[in-house]
Amino acid sequence: MTKTTAKTGRAVPAPSAAPGLVVDYAPSIESDKIVTIAPRQQLYIGGQWVKPVEGRYFQTTNPATLAPLSEIAEAGAADVDAAVRAAKRAYDRTWSKLSGRERGRYLFRIARLIQERARELAVLETLDNGKPIRETRDVDIPLVAAHFFYYAGWADKLGYALPGVKLAPLGVAGQIIPWNFPLLMAAWKIAPALACGNTVVLKPAEQTPLTALKLIEIFEAAGLPPGVVNIVTGAGATGAALTAHPLVRKVAFTGSTEVGKTIARSVAGSGKKLTLELGGKSAHLIFADAAIDQAVEGVVNGIFFNQGHVCCAGSRLLIEESVAERVLDKLRTRMQKLRVGNPLDKNTDIGAINSTAELEKIRRLVETGKQEGARYYEPENITLPAKGNFLRPCLFSDVASSHTICRVEVFGPVLAASTFRTPAEAIAKANDTPYGLAAGIWSEKGSKVHAVAAQLRAGVIWANTYNKFDPTAPFGGYGESGYGREGGRHGLLPYLEVVP
Numbered sequence: 497m498t499k500t501t502a503k504t505g506r507a508v509p510a511p512s513a514a515p516g517l518v519v520d521y522a523p524s525i526e527s528d529k530i531v532t533i534a535p536r537q538q539l540y541i542g543g544q545w546v547k548p549v550e551g552r553y554f555q556t557t558n559p560a561t562l563a564p565l566s567e568i569a570e571a572g573a574a575d576v577d578a579a580v581r582a583a584k585r586a587y588d589r590t591w592s593k594l595s596g597r598e599r600g601r602y603l604f605r606i607a608r609l610i611q612e613r614a615r616e617l618a619v620l621e622t623l624d625n626g627k628p629i630r631e632t633r634d635v636d637i638p639l640v641a642a643h644f645f646y647y648a649g650w651a652d653k654l655g656y657a658l659p660g661v662k663l664a665p666l667g668v669a670g671q672i673i674p675w676n677f678p679l680l681m682a683a684w685k686i687a688p689a690l691a692c693g694n695t696v697v698l699k700p701a702e703q704t705p706l707t708a709l710k711l712i713e714i715f716e717a718a719g720l721p722p723g724v725v726n727i728v729t730g731a732g733a734t735g736a737a738l739t740a741h742p743l744v745r746k747v748a749f750t751g752s753t754e755v756g757k758t759i760a761r762s763v764a765g766s767g768k769k770l771t772l773e774l775g776g777k778s779a780h781l782i783f784a785d786a787a788i789d790q791a792v793e794g795v796v797n798g799i800f801f802n803q804g805h806v807c808c809a810g811s812r813l814l815i816e817e818s819v820a821e822r823v824l825d826k827l828r829t830r831m832q833k834l835r836v837g838n839p840l841d842k843n844t845d846i847g848a849i850n851s852t853a854e855l856e857k858i859r860r861l862v863e864t865g866k867q868e869g870a871r872y873y874e875p876e877n878i879t880l881p882a883k884g885n886f887l888r889p890c891l892f893s894d895v896a897s898s899h900t901i902c903r904v905e906v907f908g909p910v911l912a913a914s915t916f917r918t919p920a921e922a923i924a925k926a927n928d929t930p931y932g933l934a935a936g937i938w939s940e941k942g943s944k945v946h947a948v949a950a951q952l953r954a955g956v957i958w959a960n961t962y963n964k965f966d967p968t969a970p971f972g973g974y975g976e977s978g979y980g981r982e983g984g985r986h987g988l989l990p991y992l993e994v995v996p
């Protein structure tokens with residue numbers, strides 16, 4: 497049993513641990529022997545591994561051990577230019593000349609190869625990102641394959657996506673992705689671009705470049721023509737050079753709202769198509785008639801698994817007042833049983849925070865939360881590994897709408913809870929954010945779910961579940977969560993234009 501005293505001096509009663517339910521698991525470590533990581537990796541341009549012109553490299557590390565994994569080439573403006581030109585050549589000479597059926601065959605082949613090498617990709621993603629193997633194995637990589645399968649199916653049916661008009665690809669797509677779902681974001685970007693007949697220059701996040709580089713082996717095994725996909729690794733300046741390149745016709749970006757705004761400014765007036773998938777501060781709404789245990793599990797899944805490194809994480813919790821104490825008590829009890837540690841252990845619920853900088857940012861925001869007076873709880877029974885970027889999950893309750901932790905995207909395992917008395921109040925509080933990416937509604941009453949969903953300003957709304965993804969469903973946000981949709985039929989349109 498744990499007793500935690502809030503910083504504010506108000507004691508948070510220790511939830512009663514359910515005896516007999518706490519199970520100790522023996523470690524079950526996934527072997528990393530299946531993966532080979534080259535000590536130094538180059539840029540992939542025009543079907544060749546190329547050294548960066550300026551000769552600069554940076555390191556990617558394993559956030560769970562802080563051990564270096566590989567040295568990665570840093571692309572400068574000249575390298576980005578070469579990559580974009582290679583993509584343009586491939587577009588003009590090969591990719592735009594293929595029929596949709598032929599493009600689809602490449603994509604189907606890629607999807608099958610991803611499935612064949614799923615275990616290897618899952619381990620590599622876990623090593624570079626720090627997220628639990630259970631997530632990469634059961635969520636990320638299956639979804640990566642599913643996205644390629646799904647868009648492979650569309651490649652020869654584009655006329656049905658927007659019937660009655662003639663569609664054409666755009667040319668070169670410049671795509672920039674973040675570190676939280678490295679391979680899944682690469683798939684979300686590359687699969688629809690290729691299906692529609694575009695070629696690609698992709699810039700992975702500097703913290704997690706390894707799986708995108710591994711994907712090249714799969715593209716080569718699938719026989720993808722040189723230059724159709726190019727990878728330029730690097731940091732923000734590399735991304736900026738890519739978005740600014742005049743031959744890039746379409747920019748797709750997933751990342752922070754701040755960088756998204758910079759990119760929007762930089763492409764303004766250029767005629768480039770732009771989609772932005774940005775941050776979020778998504779809310780769960782738990783009504784008194786909800787299946788409470790199911791809701792608690794959904795909330796835990798929505799914010800604590802994956803270390804809260806999810807753009808659509810359910811980071812705000814709104815609970816109907818009459819059941820609030822019950823929900824919070826169950827939540828605290830559940831949090832005590834979360835396993836934080838080695839991401840390669842198949843029992844791990846919460847892995848490593850992706851970088852030391854991110855860990856410090858989360859800690860700062862937690863301190864602010866305590867100072868601003870919300871009730872604080874963390875399961876102190878959880879022992880953290882001595883080394884690596886680990887953090888206990890935590891729960892703030894009695895949170896006011898004005899509190900920083902209720903307004904700012906923490907991007908960590910930090911949940912901010914408050915209460916409501918009427919559906920109207922729940923909706924008003926849920927919408928009281930500049931973001932609008934996702935929401936979760938928990939109620940056994942279908943009519944209430946529909947009525948509430950219709951009034952929430954969020955791109956994705958889950959009912960009695962959370963964080964469920966499907967390539968057939970469009971994903972995207974309102975407000976500062978960005979614009980444009982990825983996934984589904986909607987995800988094709990940003991990569992096509994209507995022609996006479």
Ligand code: NAP
Pocket residue numbers: 672673674675676677699700701702703730731732733734735736737739750751752753755756758759772773774775776806807905907933973977978
């Ligand atoms: P970030 O700093 O915005 O970085 C995203 C990508 O943009 C990285 O590849 C980054 O390169 C690159 N970049 C940085 N500055 C750039 C510039 N001026 N021009 C072009 N590219 C630039 O975000 P992050 O810290 O990696 O990811 C976390 C954020 O992404 C969170 O706010 C989260 O909510 C958001 N996110 C949103 C979604 C969604 O679908 N809406 C999904 C995932 C994440 P380097 O990393 O190499 O600096």
Ligand code: MG
Pocket residue numbers: 556557558559623624625703704705
């Ligand atoms: Mg890394």
